[in-house]
Amino acid sequence: MLYRYGKDNNGRPVKKAVVYTREEHLIPAYKIDPDAFKIVQRLKDNGYTAYIVGGAVRDLLIGKTPKDFDIVTDATPSKIKRIFRNSRIIGRRFRLVHVIFGLKIFEVSTFRSTIDGSVGNSFGTIDEDVMRRDFTINALYYDPILEQVIDYVGGVRDIKKSILRPVIPVDKIFVEDPVRMLRAIKYSSTTDCQMAWSLRRKIKHSAHLLSPVSxxxxxxxxxxxxxxxxxxxxxxxxxxxxxxxxxxxxxxxxxxxxxxxxxxxxxxxxxxxxxxxxxxxxxxxxxxxxxxxxxxxxxxxxxxxxxxxxxxxxxxxxxxxxxxxxxxxxxxxxxxxxxxxxxxxxxxxxxxxxxxxxxxxxxxxxxxxxxxxxxxxxxxxxxxxxxxx
Incomplete structure (x- = not known):
């Protein structure tokens, strides 16, 4: 097991994330979409950091074959667009890039900052981006080149224990985006990860927040x-x-x-x-x-x-x-x-x-x-x- 270090406010080194190697996470290389691999490889070849992120990593860890492979990078949308001619920028405030391979569309996003909360649109670092993710099981980053899973929030442990745990504080997670309540129930049902009683109670008490959703x-x-x-x-x-x-x-x-x-x-x-x-x-x-x-x-x-x-x-x-x-x-x-x-x-x-x-x-x-x-x-x-x- 490896660790990724950062620095605290006093400049001292602190552990930021656990890095799981191939022997530890056991993700088979053949389950990685070859075009997703190409996107990560090309971004890295151009000097950027890039990972497969979110639900794809979760599914790989629980033994499923992901339907979609989302990718996150420190390259901005305009820079991603220059690298991939087979791409288009979508969105106005929250800009993303769709990279197209035949009938397949890969969503490539830029690390987001927490400066505006978990739904802001400012670019940031991976340390900030992870704190915007809804639940720990969806807050994992996978480097298919090095075959490493980067875990800042204990998501691998929660998957092993079949626990659904929020990354964002409970008093904010559903207020900032009420649809996360539906996702929590969907993830719990499809991954067999159990919600804590307190989380389920919070969802029931917050149900009315769905009323203004489009x-x-x-x-x-x-x-x-x-x-x-x-x-x-x-x-x-x-x-x-x-x-x-x-x-x-x-x-x-x-x-x-x-x-x-x-x-x-x-x-x-x-x-x-x-x-x-x-x-x-x-x-x-x-x-x-x-x-x-x-x-x-x-x-x-x-x-x-x-x-x-x-x-x-x-x-x-x-x-x-x-x-x-x-x-x-x-x-x-x-x-x-x-x-x-x-x-x-x-x-x-x-x-x-x-x-x-x-x-x-x-x-x-x-x-x-x-x-x-x-x-x-x-x-x-x-x-x-x-x-x-």
Missing amino acids: PSRLTEEMLKIINSGHSFEIVSECLATDLYMYLQPSATAMMFNDPQFEKNYLINLKSLDELVSKDKDARLGKKLVFLIKDFILTLTDWKKEILNSSSVGEIYIKTWTECRNFVLPMNPQRTELEYAIRTSLREIGISIKLPKKVLSQPVSQKKDTAGKKKGSGRKKKSKKVNDAV
Whole structure:
């Protein structure tokens, strides 16, 4: 075991980080994405420091193969851009660089300072950058060239002990970014790292902080839950800590009022997790079915609706409107929600085979009794949200 030293205020050497060698961390070289390796190598060849950071290191240490490899460096975004022609700078205040290799995109960020807290945008050093990371298991740096894990906060020890421990003080971590509460539950469920009772209590008492979070961020987090393969565990814990009412308020209200609906909803999430484990690339619409199918059953007397086959178009439009409101504030891609609704109706016994112009008409555009449309507004393009993991 090696150590990285720094200096205290009096100039005396102090231990800053533990450095784990290949024999100690046992990360297999073949699990490192070769293009991520190239990025680190090229940054180093140009005189900069660079590491694989965060969730990728965590996954490597617990034996998983990371889906994404994020990289951090002391090079500024403009300097990174000069080194990699296959890159683009994104963001305005919090600037990052995306380095592109074919279909793969690698996020390369610059060390950030703690001068403005854990969400500031000033550049800093690795000693500061580590103190901005949310939890110790995500605050690890890996040098694939030297095959060393740099640990400033005891993250390797916490992974071995299966503990989820925050880096940022508990009285600040969720105030500065409320979405960290959702991440805490997700990490606990997907890594088997247990939260301390005090941390879980803090999350429950801070749940209201999610209220002003933008729908786009909540959509991103909800899609991560849907695609995680652990949605049952995550949603169950979100319900227990009062977070789910901000992710899916309509579903939460119905579960509160009807224990049977809650039971069915959670059973459907288990089926969703089975689908993801078998086919992780299944389209989002197939996954959304498990969130809306039991809600659709509550909308009407479907036996009577099936007998009135002439109203199929009207049934679809009304069902789409209700489902769209049901999943708010999540805003999935419209075509995927349409697919989920048609699939759910088909399971009931109603086959939707409508012209494209009917399937894509705005929800506000209704038909009168003569079958003519009221209003002539054009369809607005809905913002697409990537099927994030």
